[in-house]
Amino acid sequence: MTIGFDLDRLIPPYVKSFEAYRPSPPDTELCRLYGIERLHRLHNNENPLGPPPAARAVLAGFDPARAALYPSGDSFDLRAALARRWRVDPDQIIVGNGANEVIAFAIKAFCQSGDSIVTADRTFAVAEWIARFSGIEARLVPLSDDRFDAGAMLAAIEPGTRILFVCNPNNPTGTYWTAAETEDFLARVGGRAIVVLDEAYAEYMDRPDYPDSRALLDRHDNLVIFRTFSKAYGLAGLRIGYLLGSPAVVEAIRRTAIVYSVNGPGQAAALAAVEDGDDHLVRSRATARAARTVMEAGLARLGLEVKSHHGNFLMARLPIGDTLAQRRLMRQGFSIRPMTAFRYPNWIRITLATPELMETFLAALTGVLARR
Numbered sequence: 001m002t003i004g005f006d007l008d009r010l011i012p013p014y015v016k017s018f019e020a021y022r023p024s025p026p027d028t029e030l031c032r033l034y035g036i037e038r039l040h041r042l043h044n045n046e047n048p049l050g051p052p053p054a055a056r057a058v059l060a061g062f063d064p065a066r067a068a069l070y071p072s073g074d075s076f077d078l079r080a081a082l083a084r085r086w087r088v089d090p091d092q093i094i095v096g097n098g099a100n101e102v103i104a105f106a107i108k109a110f111c112q113s114g115d116s117i118v119t120a121d122r123t124f125a126v127a128e129w130i131a132r133f134s135g136i137e138a139r140l141v142p143l144s145d146d147r148f149d150a151g152a153m154l155a156a157i158e159p160g161t162r163i164l165f166v167c168n169p170n171n172p173t174g175t176y177w178t179a180a181e182t183e184d185f186l187a188r189v190g191g192r193a194i195v196v197l198d199e200a201y202a203e204y205m206d207r208p209d210y211p212d213s214r215a216l217l218d219r220h221d222n223l224v225i226f227r228t229f230s231k232a233y234g235l236a237g238l239r240i241g242y243l244l245g246s247p248a249v250v251e252a253i254r255r256t257a258i259v260y261s262v263n264g265p266g267q268a269a270a271l272a273a274v275e276d277g278d279d280h281l282v283r284s285r286a287t288a289r290a291a292r293t294v295m296e297a298g299l300a301r302l303g304l305e306v307k308s309h310h311g312n313f314l315m316a317r318l319p320i321g322d323t324l325a326q327r328r329l330m331r332q333g334f335s336i337r338p339m340t341a342f343r344y345p346n347w348i349r350i351t352l353a354t355p356e357l358m359e360t361f362l363a364a365l366t367g368v369l370a371r372r
């Protein structure tokens with residue numbers, strides 16, 4: 001098709017050079033393509049237990065008539081419940097359409113074209129992508145021993161650096177900074193930049209030395225915490241994430257937040273999940289832990305190198321290409337995450353689901369690797 005105007009001239013160079021992320025096709029399409037009856041999703045770190053019972057009840061009882069009405073434009077009730085839980089003011093919280101959206105809000109609030117953010121080279125890449133397609137430099141610091149490298153991140157700060165992103169624990173390596181390490185990092189950054197701790201997997205942590213980010217907030221006005229309902233809360237399909245920070249920092253970010261981006265059923269289900277307490281989180285954590293035990297033993301039997309630390313996922317290095325493994329596993333009904341795009345060629349990331357499903361997966365993987 002020819003276009004009757006000079007489209008090229010209208011696209012900024014940093015958008016032109018950016019390649020769009022292509023999400024995987026829907027399950028129905030994948031089942032048709034690979035000739036399978038059903039797909040076990042192990043590529044997105046979803047919760048195999050699904051949503052907590054209280055959230056299920058709210059969703060089942062959601063009045064269809066309310067679909068015609070705009071929801072609260074700033075997730076009023078959900079922020080109130082989160083504020084009680086965190087013991088902060090509701091104005092210290094912004095809810096977004098997934099944590100992905102609050103990443104964009106934060107970058108828009110603090111960075112202009114030519115500024116930079118600093119993060120790791122092998123981590124959840126959404127902050128890097130948003131920066132790059134917004135004309136903001138993403139300074140990527142190599143992980144050291146699969147961990148965020150505090151010293152190298154500090155060294156990467158330049159006068160235009162506005163935000164430092166730390167994924168804790170890190171997706172995909174599962175490593176984390178302790179409270180002492182995080183505190184030390186914040187002290188050394190001082191007030192030079194905003195520090196974001198992306199705690200998407202915090203609910204899966206069971207280490208006493210994992211940072212108490214609420215306590216850190218009291219001491220560091222430049223700290224912003226990201227949380228999500230997509231992982232341990234089992235609400236990924238409803239797209240709810242949030243950030244919290246000091247009143248002044250959150251007030252700045254609110255200016256760039258899109259109002260009404262969070263849908264009504266999502267707000268209601270997340271509210272019920274928060275008010276339901278911790279039972280579901282405890283069960284989700286225990287399930288992931290049991291799955292990890294099964295997977296570590298099984299992958300060791302296969303003689304594979306693994307990175308298995310925290311979160312509801314682990315990584316394994318395969319003797320065949322990761323995308324070849326992906327196709328073969330698909331034919332067995334399992335989706336996994338090939339890690340070449342995360343700069344880990346021939347590694348795959350696998351969601352820790354139930355122990356039973358992990359046994360089935362290991363059997364499929366054994367078959368896939370035997371066919372060499």
Ligand SMILES: *Cc1c(COP(=O)(O)O)cnc(C)c1O
Nearest residue numbers: 098099100124171200228230241
């Ligand atoms: C899954 C994930 C998120 C965001 O999830 P949303 O579904 O957008 O809330 C953010 N950070 C990390 C590290 C993640 O793994």
